[in-house]
Amino acid sequence: MRDLNEHNITDAVLESFAATPNPRLLTIIKSLVRHIHGFVKDVEPTFDEWLYAIQFLTRTGQISGQSRQEFILLSDVLGVSMLVDAINHRTPKGATETTVLGPFFVEDAPQFEHGDDLSNGTPGAPLYVDMTVAAASGEPLSDAVVDVWQSDSEGFYDVQRADLTGHNLRGRFRTGPQGELRFWSITPTAYPIPDDGPVGELLEASQRHPWRPAHLHFMISAAGYQPLVTHIFVDGDIYLDSDAVFGVKQSLIDSFPEQPAGTGPNGRIMDAPWRKLKYSFGLTPL
């Protein structure tokens, strides 16, 4: 293994990995080496371009932390996250389509009861969510775990708010006997993904905007079914056809119809118009 050049180095690198005991890891490494070398041979980077790439990746790691995951953003804006999602969710008829997890999910969201309000008084247009969880076949799923999270009316998630120490606009519920769940929140608004880091530089250099159309995040799990990670998007949003992370699916768009002021669900007195989301989620069996 001496005198490697642009013609023989790829085979030499593949050979160096040949003793990898885990066959799945070996498959991944071999494909990775072939594609990275193919990319380098295609574009023939200068030394300075290579060094820029090294520094871009380093900065992408270093800006990541507790409240930000820049490599997930990079995967998102390159369409890699949605491609991985598509490959892993060839959903059957009756199952809700999936979309990206995004970087703002947290593991330990607070528990809420049916009828609770996730908004904790945060300003925004009131939203009543009336949803059910069922199997793709139609059978209602009781006691399914439903995580909900969303941005506030200025486009920020709680983990992005330096002035917030606790959780806000996120919570965990369990569905009732007929798979039902009803709760209050505020209507989500469009927002830009964080664009003051390396990913923002890439978007700006490409004249791409960083906006995502308004959506609510859902992660739903029930024993015997694949966990469902998805959003419900608000119809009419101007970014539905240019989502910075390529996540929009027609079946996940709902009109969130406006309701008049007056007496709302459970006798709640609404002094201004409010919105309602009614949606039935279908889970894919394992």
Add this chain to the structure above:
Amino acid sequence: MRDLNEHNITDAVLESFAATPNPRLLTIIKSLVRHIHGFVKDVEPTFDEWLYAIQFLTRTGQISGQSRQEFILLSDVLGVSMLVDAINHRTPKGATETTVLGPFFVEDAPQFEHGDDLSNGTPGAPLYVDMTVAAASGEPLSDAVVDVWQSDSEGFYDVQRADLTGHNLRGRFRTGPQGELRFWSITPTAYPIPDDGPVGELLEASQRHPWRPAHLHFMISAAGYQPLVTHIFVDGDIYLDSDAVFGVKQSLIDSFPEQPAGTGPNGRIMDAPWRKLKYSFGLTPL
């Protein structure tokens, strides 16, 4: 741009970048998107594998810092650094071959004069370097800037030594009127690349060792010529055929012949055997 799936998403992502004004950047991004999507379609990563990759890259960025560049190491062990080097140095006859920069070069190495000793008393087998710098055509190059750096006899560079505050075993010289340069140091030894981070995990999982054969680093620049980044390797090293970073070229191996104790160059009294490197470097015209 809705309802993207594994069959149409790559084209949609390419289209999203189409307005990139810099044509070179557009070329690089298009190739990158095609190769990353190709890799994902080949290996069909699970969500957990994708998340492992995200975390691996994040850790690779976060362990990098003043004295360590883990993304360069990753590029090195995947053969990417040597491939970039090969593409950029299709050297003419008479020019010295190139190899990787490595992660331990520093910009502001101290200045030394001809005949100085880089070792500052560091233990090791004394080495006398007697070198010339010329154009590939043979014309001597005076006043060329020569950076030299190397590991100590325990295999560490100065920047890896927490107990060292200044530079050691590195320095900058200028060649004399006939392109000549002579200086003292110690004989380099084989060493492992840092293997306590993500790159070390990759090597261990692949049953690859982290060792590099013993070498001296040189970076040589002269007006009108391409900067030369290379090593000179010590013949007989057991790692010459399995360099962890794929950097060995036959033309860069020298025997560093042992010399008897007694009177050495410039009348220096040598109380033990010492080694000598005599090498002529050739630079490629711009």
